[in-house]
Amino acid sequence: MFFLTALGVGFLHTLVGPDHYVPFIVIGRARRWGLGRTMLLTFVCGLGHILSSVLLGLLGIAAGVALARVQGWESSRGAWAGWALFLFGLAYTAWGVWRALRGRKHGHAHLHPDGTLHKHAHGHAHAHPAVHEHFHGGEHAHPHVHPKAEVEWEQAPASWKSLTPWLLFVIFVLGPCEPLIPLFFASAVAGDWAQVSLVVAGYGGATLLAMHGLVALFWVGLRKVDLGPLERWTHALAGGVLALAGAAMVFLGL
DSSP states (O other): OHHHHHHHHHHHHHHHOGGGTHHHHHHHHHTTOOHHHHHHHHHHHHHHHHHHHHHHHHHHHHTTOOHHHHHHHHHHHHHHHHHHHHHHHHHHHHHHHHHHHHOEEEEEEEEOTTSOEEEEEEEESSOOOSEEEEEETTTEEEEEEOOOOOOOTTSSOOOTTSHHHHHHHHHHHHSOOTTHHHHHHHHHHTTOHHHHHHHHHHHHHHHHHHHHHHHHHHHHHHHTOOOGGGGGGHHHHHHHHHHHHHHHHHHHOO
16 A cells, blocks of 8 residues: 555656756756766666655654654755755856857868968857858868758767766755655554565655656657757756756745
């Protein structure tokens, strides 16, 4: 009975909480991560999210703390996580705007018949026109043909040394699983640790399954969307969505 309840509660809690999947969808799209990389980060953050509440519940039971007090701890953690996601979204938006305005430049090197090596740079925003010409000293021109611009998934993905995955992990560890605590306490107080294991497995499995399913669904859909000139602004847009998700947690209690 507790196992089935935990399954249903975990699934519904994830569906109504956009903070469980929106961050991975928008960050994965902005950074052009492949499905495997996006799923890995989703799993690690989701597991940390669940286990942090389990650990808190175990500490509460071991210390003889009442359920209401542990739920108060979880509520406080929810506020911290919401503010952390909100501020992270604002910071990511600012970085995305700066990155888009700064633009990126790449260079071309050309070897001339006389042995002269000529280099020049020009800016771009992920997309190139079909044909453009470069002029050298007014002497000659030659075209560079580029294929139709598309989002190049995992051609140059952000390094795992980036702070973004780590910050998301910390935010998810801070985030509570409020519905899990009453189910956890109901079994643990009765001393039925087999039932406790089933509750954790059911709730955790349903949560992770729902997170991965939603992230994969949106990843496939967004992968086919070409934003054209807006492609350079994807980081700023992603940050805005994260800030909105954090604001929903803080001010709407989602």
